[in-house]
Structure formats: structure tokens, C-alpha cells
Amino acid sequence: MFFIMIIILSITYTDSYANSAHSAIVMDVKTGRILYSKNISAKKPMASTTKIMTALLALEYGDLEAFVKVDKNAVGVEGSSIYLKYDEEVKLKDLVYGLMLRSGNDSAAAIAYHISGSIEEFSNLMNKRAKEIGANNTNFKNPHGLHHKDHYTTAYDLALITRQALLNEDFNKIVRTKRWISEREGYNTFYNKNKTLNQFKGGDGVKTGYTRAAGRCLVTSATRNGMQIISVVLNDPNWFNDCYFLMEEAFREYSPEKVITRNNDIKSFRINNGKVERSYMIAKEDIVIPVKEEEKDKIYIVFECNETYEAPVRKGQKLGKAKIYIGDRLIGTTELFAKENIEKRKLIDIIKNFFSK
Incomplete structure (x- = not known):
């Protein structure tokens, strides 16, 4: 959990x-x-x-x-x-x-x-x-x-x-x-x-x-x-x-408000020297918070993670956290994980990419 x-x-x-x-x-x-x-x-x-x-x-x-x-x-x-x-x-x-x-x-x-x-x-x-x-x-x-x-x-x-x-x-x-x-x-x-x-x-x-x-x-x-x-x-x-x-x-x-859906793309990030340049972080569970009606438009998420990660990245690798707020009140935190395996590019691919540019 x-x-x-x-x-x-x-x-x-x-x-x-x-x-x-x-x-x-x-x-x-x-x-x-x-x-x-x-x-x-x-x-x-x-x-x-x-x-x-x-x-x-x-x-x-x-x-x-x-x-x-x-x-x-x-x-x-x-x-x-x-x-x-x-x-x-x-x-x-x-x-x-x-x-x-x-x-x-x-x-x-x-x-x-x-x-x-x-x-x-x-x-x-x-x-x-x-x-x-x-x-x-x-x-x-x-x-x-x-x-x-x-x-x-x-x-x-x-x-x-x-x-x-x-x-x-x-x-x-x-x-x-x-x-x-x-x-x-x-x-x-x-x-x-x-x-x-x-x-x-x-x-x-x-x-x-x-x-x-x-x-x-x-x-x-x-x-x-x-x-x-x-x-x-x-x-x-x-x-x-x-x-x-x-x-x-x-x-x-209070009513339940789903703010994060498990396994859905939540936060994108760049990959240095990876076979793909961009991927997504996911959460491993639904995040449902109890809110009053007047609080629903005050919910927001703050991400604590890097914008760029070095390849290779492994599926399920912990990359950061998402913090859920209602106004200025912190309600809770969930961990974020890599959605997929991202292999490191081979040297020959890097050279080909360099010259293609």
C-alpha cells in the first residue's frame, strides 16, 4: 500500500x-x-x-x-x-x-x-x-x-x-x-x-x-x-x-474523489540515451480521497521527481512521488513507478543518430 x-x-x-x-x-x-x-x-x-x-x-x-x-x-x-x-x-x-x-x-x-x-x-x-x-x-x-x-x-x-x-x-x-x-x-x-x-x-x-x-x-x-x-x-x-x-x-x-487511476499515464519524463526519448510514470493503485463538495475544485497534485532519467530504466522502478493537496493542506502521498522497460541505446545507434542530424 x-x-x-x-x-x-x-x-x-x-x-x-x-x-x-x-x-x-x-x-x-x-x-x-x-x-x-x-x-x-x-x-x-x-x-x-x-x-x-x-x-x-x-x-x-x-x-x-x-x-x-x-x-x-x-x-x-x-x-x-x-x-x-x-x-x-x-x-x-x-x-x-x-x-x-x-x-x-x-x-x-x-x-x-x-x-x-x-x-x-x-x-x-x-x-x-x-x-x-x-x-x-x-x-x-x-x-x-x-x-x-x-x-x-x-x-x-x-x-x-x-x-x-x-x-x-x-x-x-x-x-x-x-x-x-x-x-x-x-x-x-x-x-x-x-x-x-x-x-x-x-x-x-x-x-x-x-x-x-x-x-x-x-x-x-x-x-x-x-x-x-x-x-x-x-x-x-x-x-x-x-x-x-x-x-x-x-x-x-464527504464523497470519494478519484484523483489518480492505477496504471494510467500520470507524469511524463525524458530518457537520456534510451531507445525511446520519452515515457510515463504510473501509480500502482487508485488514489481516492474524501472531499466536501466545495473542496473539489481545490484539489491539485505536486510531483516530486526528475524531468529526465538516464537509460536503462526498468519497469516498476521507483522514480518519484505525487503529493495530493486540497488547497494548502497535504492529504497524502503516493509513489510513482516506471511504466515500461527502456533499454539503453547501443553506441552504433547513437553514432547513426548523430550523423543523421
């Missing part, structure tokens, strides 16, 4: 976005653009929404088809459970589905022991990954979200983590699943607890969370017309309705 958000946009609150959440945010997945924010930097416990990071690390560090031998310390973890047994062998895939659909705390622990060998080491890995994502006001002490005074995040950080997870195709597929039948014996059918899939048009999941200390925490996502957004609410007694309302308002106020 080449398109990244690199600026936080401030949003003016309106009564139409009123909600009961202590913290809330709406973010576009593709660009990371913030479409709504409320108290997004306040550090708060996040209960089982913690498992978004746990699932992401399972996908990044594990093999979904590998069998996991359940550690004794992953058995009987308090709270939501998929009823793992000591020394039971379960596919990592089934553990991740049990984690995200049924919110299994034992599944979270089993994943942690499998990936890192201990809860403490897995928590360190979670924190390392959080910093890489830019979630600098987050601290994990466990993989499941059971209360710990030093286990916290912010609405903004949790949106960043969720965005990174949703850019993973396997994660996207898992959280959209309504029912999963695992290969294990016994308790093997997991139904998704997240009502977003059934109640909201275009709903993608993502994760519910509740503890007495954290209150009701919810991360939802929905996709309409090629635009996927995230809504996060922390400590919100009206969690589902508020997330639905925030997303509905975002879809009403």
Missing part, C-alpha cells in the same frame, strides 16, 4: 455531530484523513478493542495455517472465551477468528504465547508496532484488554491502528465475517458480536469492547462507493448508535 496520511486536519464541531462518547473520531482508511474528532488525544482504557493490534500482529508475524499448541497460561483466562484446552492444537486462523468474532481472551493469550513466548514480550511487540504506526500515546500491557492501569490508548491512536489493520486484506476479510466454523472439536462455531455488519449499510465490522473501567468502546468501519471509513468511540453508553450516526454524517458530508 503506497498511499499514506501525513497530516492531521482540524475539524470544526457542529451540532449535527453531537454524541455521548468521551472520545470519538472518524477517519478515512485510504488516506488517514480525519473527518471528525472529539477529545481524540485523551488517554483512555480501550477494553477488547485491544485485540485489533493482537490480530494485526498475528497476521504479520504468524502463518494462519500453522497449528498452535495452547499454552497452559492461555487456558481459563477470565472474561469472553472460546474455551481452549491445555495442549490443544488449534490453527492460528481459528484463533484469530475466535479473537475477532467472539472476543476470546484465551485466544488472545494463546496468540501472544505463540508469537512471542510470553504476555510481557508480546506486549512489548504491540508497543513497538504502535510506535511504528504513529500511535505514540498508546501503551499495551496485555493482548486482550482486561483492565490494567497502564493499558491505554487514544481515539486517534486506535483509529491509526485500525487503519493499518484494515489495509491488511486478511484482517478485512476476518472482521467482515458473520460466522466462522473452525476445524477444532467442540466449541467450533463463532458468530460475530459486532452488529454493524447487519445494521449499517456497507458495514465492515470491526471490534467491540467493554470493561467496567473502560466503559463501552467500539470501533466500526463501513465502505460505500469505494470509500472506507473508521469510527471509534471510547467510553460511550450509546456506542453503536453514535458510531452509526458519525459514519452516516461523514458519508453525507
Whole structure:
């Protein structure tokens, strides 16, 4: 994925976005653009929404088809459970589905022991990954979200983590699943607890969370017309309705605008000593940004690249970047690549060309 958000946009609150959440945010997945924010930097416990990071690390560090031998310390973890047994062998895939659909705390622990060998080491890995994502006001002490005074995040950080997870195709597929039948014996059918899939048009999941200390925490996502957004609410007694309302308002106020089409000619460049004198750069993905109606005529692209390159140039060679702006606000950046192979001219061709002139 080449398109990244690199600026936080401030949003003016309106009564139409009123909600009961202590913290809330709406973010576009593709660009990371913030479409709504409320108290997004306040550090708060996040209960089982913690498992978004746990699932992401399972996908990044594990093999979904590998069998996991359940550690004794992953058995009987308090709270939501998929009823793992000591020394039971379960596919990592089934553990991740049990984690995200049924919110299994034992599944979270089993994943942690499998990936890192201990809860403490897995928590360190979670924190390392959080910093890489830019979630600098987050601290994990466990993989499941059971209360710990030093286990916290912010609405903004949790949106960043969720965005990174949703850019993973396997994660996207898992959280959209309504029912999963695992290969294990016994308790093997997991139904998704997240009502977003059934109640909201275009709903993608993502994760519910509740503890007495954290209150009701919810991360939802929905996709309409090629635009996927995230809504996060922390400590919100009206969690589902508020997330639905925030997303509905975002879809009403913003629409997807395709500014770059993948594999289309985007920027021309000259080639020194090449068999052709000019070629084009392309992007490897569509770039779609969320815009308000009044912003559409303010979109422009700035290219950071050379005008001339020396042959040979290889297809797929990275040549530069395109930066997308709305007015003076940088929305994101995508990398540009050579469209084709351009071979270097042979000396005899250069001599012939010289004399022909």
C-alpha cells in the first residue's frame, strides 16, 4: 500500500455531530484523513478493542495455517472465551477468528504465547508496532484488554491502528465475517458480536469492547462507493448508535474523489540515451480521497521527481512521488513507478543518430 496520511486536519464541531462518547473520531482508511474528532488525544482504557493490534500482529508475524499448541497460561483466562484446552492444537486462523468474532481472551493469550513466548514480550511487540504506526500515546500491557492501569490508548491512536489493520486484506476479510466454523472439536462455531455488519449499510465490522473501567468502546468501519471509513468511540453508553450516526454524517458530508487511476499515464519524463526519448510514470493503485463538495475544485497534485532519467530504466522502478493537496493542506502521498522497460541505446545507434542530424 503506497498511499499514506501525513497530516492531521482540524475539524470544526457542529451540532449535527453531537454524541455521548468521551472520545470519538472518524477517519478515512485510504488516506488517514480525519473527518471528525472529539477529545481524540485523551488517554483512555480501550477494553477488547485491544485485540485489533493482537490480530494485526498475528497476521504479520504468524502463518494462519500453522497449528498452535495452547499454552497452559492461555487456558481459563477470565472474561469472553472460546474455551481452549491445555495442549490443544488449534490453527492460528481459528484463533484469530475466535479473537475477532467472539472476543476470546484465551485466544488472545494463546496468540501472544505463540508469537512471542510470553504476555510481557508480546506486549512489548504491540508497543513497538504502535510506535511504528504513529500511535505514540498508546501503551499495551496485555493482548486482550482486561483492565490494567497502564493499558491505554487514544481515539486517534486506535483509529491509526485500525487503519493499518484494515489495509491488511486478511484482517478485512476476518472482521467482515458473520460466522466462522473452525476445524477444532467442540466449541467450533463463532458468530460475530459486532452488529454493524447487519445494521449499517456497507458495514465492515470491526471490534467491540467493554470493561467496567473502560466503559463501552467500539470501533466500526463501513465502505460505500469505494470509500472506507473508521469510527471509534471510547467510553460511550450509546456506542453503536453514535458510531452509526458519525459514519452516516461523514458519508453525507464527504464523497470519494478519484484523483489518480492505477496504471494510467500520470507524469511524463525524458530518457537520456534510451531507445525511446520519452515515457510515463504510473501509480500502482487508485488514489481516492474524501472531499466536501466545495473542496473539489481545490484539489491539485505536486510531483516530486526528475524531468529526465538516464537509460536503462526498468519497469516498476521507483522514480518519484505525487503529493495530493486540497488547497494548502497535504492529504497524502503516493509513489510513482516506471511504466515500461527502456533499454539503453547501443553506441552504433547513437553514432547513426548523430550523423543523421
